[in-house]
Ligand SMILES: [Zn+2]
């Protein structure tokens with residue numbers, strides 16, 4: 001039996017980057033410490049911030065949900081949980097009921113906004129439309145762009161100061177490599193622990209960015225959270241290849257992921273110099289902020305014959321309920 | 330040379346695989362045999378979560394939990 005390098009209890013994990021063995025308690029403590037360190041090192045949350053948490057029901061966002069809720073009990077910050085229902089049958093529907101349960105257990109408000117309501121179609125139908133029209137554009141691009149836009153809109157309408165997403169070390173490193181390979185400098189520049197955009201955009205923070213996916217999975221299992229480990233049926237494309245490639249490298253050369261992240265963090269401050277300054281405008285179709293005439297969401301929707309349905313996603317009545325529930329909010 | 334027999338099951342899937350390994354094998358060997366990356370799974374050995382460097386004994390039951398999701 002392998003024993004914890006710190007306390008001698010039965011080990012559950014071998015952290016190959018450091019050579020250390022950890023028991024359940026020491027692993028939980030280690031994950032929580034890195035979460036807190038990332039927040040303080042990059043000043044991700046200010047006192048009294050209202051933080052909108054993007055929660056999908058998967059392991060990463062469930063871990064973030066509990067970590068943030070526990071942090072906000074000790075420090076002053078207000079949490080709102082938001083789930084975007086993309087309309088993926090047999091996947092997201094299962095996750096949503098899990099999120100509801102977890103949010104309720106923590107006494108948190110939970111807002112669900114669907115693609116169906118915002119755009120008139122869920123992702124499954126958009127996938128079918130793309131196929132019918134022979135459009136090459138990947139479905140994950142649609143999902144990502146539409147989800148990020150809705151999340152921003154809902155968070156803004158709810159008066160959030162930050163949006164926290166559950167991207168872990170693996171997600172971040174894959175995104176760095178993906179944008180590098182696609183030569184997408186502006187997307188590359190947006191990665192990092194915090195991204196402050198212009199007017200109309202809620203700054204986005206990633207408190208789990210320094211923690212490997214495997215350690216988050218162990219954390220949720222060891223703490224006994226109810227999560228959905230199943231994967232999205234639409235996943236595919238280049239990201240999966242990059243993920244497998246990085247994991248192969250990591251297995252042979254532990255620390256590969258940290259090296260990619262650290263190198264990127266050193267480069268990142270210099271990237272802004274290489275990017276042209278652009279002015280934010282309002283999309284001519286929907287009014288959301290965009291650097292061009294028409295925003296990316298409207299552009300993508302138009303390709304499949306859809307459009308944004310409602311300009312406002314959170315009703316005044318709902319907002320009023322919020323204000324009343326939170327004195328001083 | 331003697332060998333040990335272990336069984337491998339992937340969580341959420343029914344099929345059980347039997348592996349014959351050399352006596353000093355650890356879980357990493359079983360993962361490699363079954364085509365899993367240690368980066369994308371958590372392993373239970375006889376019901377307990379263990380590091381992949383844990384050595385295997387004859388009759389051990391391995392459960393592989395895939396952890397990588399799409400969203
Ligand atoms: Zn310990």
Ligand SMILES: [Zn+2]
Pocket residue numbers: 283284285286287288294295296297298299
């Ligand atoms: Zn638009």
